[in-house]
Amino acid sequence: MLDQILLGISIGCILLITVFRSQFKGKIGEIVSAKFLNKLDKDKYRVLNDIKIDNPSNHTKTSQLDHLVVSKYGIFVIETKAYKGKIYGxxxxxxxxxxxxNQKNYFMNPVLQNYGHIKALEAILEESYPNMKYFSIIAFSPEANLKDVEVKNAKLCKISQVGKLIxxxxxxxxxxxxxxxxxxxxIKSKKSYQTDISHVMDINKIKKENEKKIEEGICPKCGGKLVERExxxxxxxxxxxxxxxxxxxSGKKDK
Known part of the structure; x- marks a missing residue:
């Protein structure tokens, strides 16, 4: 009986580590970002950290936002990435x-992630604030080299600069x-109580479905055909x- 209990605990630990590995890596970055955001003028800014909200605009049940700053100037949506090295995107x-x-690691486009978060917020606020202004910010580790990242509709910065950028x-x-x-x-009225493990499993399911479509030459966004370009x-x-x-x-994983 004891052996079965210990086996169950071991399997549970392995599952948690497997599912939350990427979250563990980014948690320190989120904590540091929150520290800088909490220095903002509290008369002009309201900071919400690590919040999950219902997402009627996506196939997932929820959107998990690293940081959200509601201000007199609009809403700043911040996605934190604790990645080092050269970043291409x-x-x-x-x-x-x-x-x-000398290693290649692929990760989900944070600009598209943040776009999904903004769409979820729009669905919540469109009736009361249809003209709300949204700012998309991607905050990277101080050790990240971002010179080869090409974006126009979002702002990139280092985690330590996020407050000053806002x-x-x-x-x-x-x-x-x-x-x-x-x-x-x-926003809080639409707060989701979906568990973290369920949220991550939903994301992984959609990720696998999208990867399968790409392998079949199908655009996972609109269903069109994928063609090779230079x-x-x-x-x-x-x-x-x-x-x-x-x-x-933008690239294919090495096999």
Whole structure:
């Protein structure tokens, strides 16, 4: 009986480590980001850290936001990535690439991740605040080299710079203190209580489904055909419905 209990505990630990490995890596970065964000003027900014909300605009049940700053200037949505080394990526690529110690590591495009988070917020706030202004920010480790990342509709920075970047983007006050409380209340009213393990399993399921579609030459975003194109950094797969659909596969994993 004891052996069975110990076996069950071991299997459970292995499952947790497997499922949450990437989350463990990024947790320190999120904690550091929260430290800098909490220095923002509390009369103008409301900071929400590590919050899950219902996401009616996506196939997943929830969106998990690293940091959310509701302000008199709009809403800042921050995705934290604790990656070191050289980072390569394009705005509409499904994956970005990390070069670290002669190793290639692929990870989900954080700009697209944040786009999904913003769409979830829009669904919550569209009735009361249809013209809300959203700022997408991707905050990387201080050791990340971002010179080969190409984005236009999001801002990239180092984790230590996130607070100052938000202040630099805060150009025009359009919401009152009462608005801030109402906006925060609306967001919290849609707070999801889905467990972390269920959320991660949902994401992994969709990731596998999308990878299968890509292998079959199908665009996972619109269902169009993927065709080979030539770009600045070599060949890549892009959706045949471009420019209506800008989905691209920037690279292929080594086998």
């Amino acid at each position: 394009k705005e509409f690529s499904n994956q970005w690439l990390q070069y670290l110690s 202040e630099s983007l805060s150009s025009e006050e359009v919401y009152s203190a009462d608005d801030l409380e109402k906006i925060v209340g609306l 770009g600045k950094y070599g060949k890549f797969l892009g959706c045949s419905n471009f420019p209506k659909c800008r989905f691209v596969v």
